[in-house]
Amino acid sequence: MTFLRRLLPLPILALVLALATALTASQAMADPNKTLDRIKASGVxxxxxxxxxxxxxxxxxxxxxxxxxxxxxxxxIAGLLGVKVEPVETTWGNLAADFQANKIDLVFGLNPNPKRGLVVDYLNAPLFTDAWAVVAKKGFEKKSWAELNDPSVRIVVQKGGTMQVVAEAMTPKAQIIPVEERPLGVLEMQANRADVMILAIFDAIQVQKQINGVVILPKPMLLNPAMIGIKREDGNEGYANWLVNWVNQQRALGLAQGKLHAAFEKAGIDLSVLPAEFSF
Incomplete structure (x- = not known):
């Protein structure tokens, strides 16, 4: 400090000291557990x-x-935090707006999306890995993204979801049909207004039963990490770190994989369609 007094005029020195004090105070006020404490205090x-x-x-x-x-x-997660889950009905396409409106505290199964990443923080640890597939009526012969990229092919996708991004990137020449929710896409398939529907493979296996169709993993296989998203806000660092810890335990002990296998088996979903080299 004596060194600074010798070099700087008193007004400038005062300004430097004021800025340093303000910065220190700001850093001291930044609580990394603010989001975590808010959720605990809310009880939900x-x-x-x-x-x-x-x-x-x-x-x-x-x-x-x-x-x-x-x-x-x-x-x-709620049990570990000592709170209860409060369901908020929404759609994949509305999630970013829900975070901005402070309606939700986290979501599972998000796909990497830089646009949504402007308002959502993605945890850098996927809970499981999926792959992009298509559901088609039996007899559909196209097996690659290149073959699907054809003006004669009608592809239904969920509006605002990553499946729409995939369709527009991989099959821009095809007829892309956006719908709000998955059941509406199933109706398009059942009414023969679409040839295929792009879905994450686990969802595709489920829909395949509804339309009595087939699941195709177009080549090349596009992997789809299922991430956790939380609201981007000051003080969410402790919350994010705690959730990454939870994800790592789920993966390392096989808890996530076991839960998925049990859920699919209970739903009567046949995982034999998955290629040997694919692991979630």
Missing amino acids: LRFPVMVGEEPGYVKDPATGNWSGFYMDWADD
Whole structure:
């Protein structure tokens, strides 16, 4: 400090000291556990749920209660935090807006998306790995993205979801049909208004049963890491670090993989379609 007094005039020295004091105070006020403490204090973990997204999200029409493997994970996290899950019904395309409106606290199964990443922080540790597939009626012969990229091919996708990004990138020449929710895409397939539907492979296996169709993993295989997203805000560092710790345990002990296998088996989903080299 004596050195600075010798070099700087008093007004400039005062300004430097004021800025240093303000910066120190700002750093001291930045609480990395602010988000985590807010969730604990609220008593609820606000969690997005979606209609027609079985077996990840399953709604009981009689009671309105939600279950599924995403809900199981949410319940686990909520239990560790000492809070309860509060379901918030939404769609994949609305998630960024939900975070901005402070309606939800985390979401599972997000795909890397730089545009959404402007308002959402992605944890740098996928809970599981998926792959992009298409569901088609039996007899459909096109097996590669290059073959699907044809003006005669009608491809249905969920609007605002990563499947739409995939379709526009890999099959821009095809007829792309956006719909709001997966059940509407199934209806397009059943009504023969679409030839294929792009889905994450685990969802594709589920939809395949509904349309009595086939699941195709177009070549080259596009892997699809399922990430956790949280709201981008000051003070979420402790929350993000804690969730990464939880994800690493789920992966290292086989808990995530075991839960997925159990959920798919319960839903009658045949995983034999998965290629030997694919692992989630």
